[in-house]
Amino acid sequence: MFFTGSLLQFKAAHLEWHEKTEWVQETAQVHELGKHRADVLKDRIDQLRAEVDRLRNELAGKPLVCSPPNPTQTHSLPARVGGEDLHACQTHG
Numbered sequence: 001m002f003f004t005g006s007l008l009q010f011k012a013a014h015l016e017w018h019e020k021t022e023w024v025q026e027t028a029q030v031h032e033l034g035k036h037r038a039d040v041l042k043d044r045i046d047q048l049r050a051e052v053d054r055l056r057n058e059l060a061g062k063p064l065v066c067s068p069p070n071p072t073q074t075h076s077l078p079a080r081v082g083g084e085d086l087h088a089c090q091t092h093g
Contacts, residue, residue, distance in 0.1 A: 021037045021041070024037045024040050024041060025037065028040065
């Protein structure tokens with residue numbers, strides 16, 4: 001009985017993983033064919049992290065002007081280059 005319950009839990013976990021990662025399969029690039037979904041996800045995450053680091057380094061040397069969240073505000077908000085919330089910012093210079 002224990003084995004059957006454990007097997008059902010494993011099967012449920014596998015089906016959940018499969019459903020939640022189906023988009024990886026559907027958006028696979030040629031160089032990703034034949035790789036495990038977990039490996040493709042890791043590679044994509046690593047590429048995104050490298051791109052974020054590159055963009056942060058590029059932005060670090062340029063002044064940023066951010067749009068205020070409220071249109072009635074007229075002051076610039078501080079940009080957090082090393083952190084978050086650059087979506088409302090633009091580089092100038």
